[in-house]
Amino acid sequence: xxxxxxxxxREPVLPGGIFLNCLCLLAISxxxxxxxxxxxxxxxxxTPLRQLQYTGIILTGIxxxxxxxxxIKSAHYGVALVGALLxxxxxxxxxxxxALAGQTPTGPLLQGMHFHTWMALFSLAAMLTIAAxxxxxxxxxxxTLLLLxxxxxENEPRRIPWGRIGAGTIFVLLAGAHLVASMGGCGRLVCxxxxxxxxxxxxxxxxxx
Amino acid sequence: MFLYLPFLLAFLTxxxxxxxxxxxxxxxxxxxxxxxxxxxxxxxxxxxxFIL
Numbered sequence: 003x004x005x006x007x008x009x010x011x012r013e014p015v016l017p018g019g020i021f022l023n024c025l026c027l028l029a030i031s032x033x034x035x036x037x038x039x040x041x042x043x044x045x046x047x048x049t050p051l052r053q054l055q056y057t058g059i060i061l062t063g064i065x066x067x068x069x070x071x072x073x074i075k076s077a078h079y080g081v082a083l084v085g086a087l088l089x090x091x092x093x094x095x096x097x098x099x100x101a102l103a104g105q106t107p108t109g110p111l112l113q114g115m116h117f118h119t120w121m122a123l124f125s126l127a128a129m130l131t132i133a134a135x136x137x138x139x140x141x142x143x144x145x146t147l148l149l150l151x152x153x154x155x156e157n158e159p160r161r162i163p164w165g166r167i168g169a170g171t172i173f174v175l176l177a178g179a180h181l182v183a184s185m186g187g188c189g190r191l192v193c194x195x196x197x198x199x200x201x202x203x204x205x206x207x208x209x210x211x
Numbered sequence: 212m213f214l215y216l217p218f219l220l221a222f223l224t225x226x227x228x229x230x231x232x233x234x235x236x237x238x239x240x241x242x243x244x245x246x247x248x249x250x251x252x253x254x255x256x257x258x259x260x261f262i263l
Contacts, residue, residue: 050214050250057217057247064224064240071228084244092251174225181222184215 022135023069024169030063031169033124034176037117041183045110046117051099053184055092055121060177061085062128067173070166074139079132086132090125093118217247 037056040046065082072078096118101107107116115123220243227236 053214054217054247054251057221057243060218060221060225061240061244061247064221064228067225067228068236071231072233081240088244088247088251095251170229174229177218177222177225181215181218184218 019074019135019139020070020163020166022138023066023074024165026131026135027063027066027070027169027173030059030066030128031172031176034059034063034173034180038176038179038183040110040117047109048184051092051096052117055089055096056180056184058085058089058092059124060180061088062125063173063177065132067170070170075142076136076139079136079139083129083132086125086128089128090122093121093125097122214250217243217250220246 034056037046037059041048046052062082062085065078065080065085068078068081069075101116101118107118109116109118112120220239224236224239224243227239
């Protein structure tokens with residue numbers, strides 16, 4: 003069937019898009035791994051606000067994982083964007099509680115910056131990356147056309163997408179490891195006790211001008 | 212009232228996506244986002260520490 007009158011023949015999913023999404027998911031997995039390592043070495047105490055930021059990072063990665071699993075769609079970038087926004091919001095809250103002028107922030111330094119700063123930078127970088135990826139995104143074709151195209155390419159051997167599977171598996175494992183790490187600090191019944199107080203970190207009174 | 216609830220929901224979402232459960236993972240993602248936002252909203256009860 004000749005559909006060239008209706009459709010300009012293009013690849014339904016640009017391989018570059020998948021590759022870039024793989025890279026983004028691996029970068030997020032690397033950051034999650036670093037945070038997990040610092041948490042396990044007790045260098046980065048797992049305060050509730052920090053843990054919520056980790057959830058925000060996982061929510062960002064979910065958008066990229068959906069792209070790899072279900073195909074690249076604007077809606078999936080929206081999912082990643084919501085996660086990045088949540089992370090940024092919580093990082094700014096932590097900065098306002100811990101790191102304003104006259105306060106002494108705690109925690110280790112990486113490249114001379116505290117991790118609340120890195121979290122805020124992560125969310126900004128994630129938003130910029132998503133904007134760039136949306137710029138190179140291919141057109142969203144209807145599912146029927148994709149089915150027709152795959153039916154026409156019957157003779158082509160199907161390759162197993164090992165890159166996608168590998169990146170997805172690493173992310174799933176790291177999300178599970180963060181879940182285990184968050185449960186490690188909880189007893190069976192006492193988890194969350196006094197959590198509201200912990201969330202409202204007692205900020206130092208700011209110096210009067 | 213469990214702090215690990217957002218993590219649990221996020222992990223289930225990730226697992227659902229990996230297994231190809233599109234509809235369920237959508238709902239789990241929404242639940243995870245709402246729970247995270249709800250926990251975060253608790254911090255807004257304290258003064259922000261700066262003048263808006």
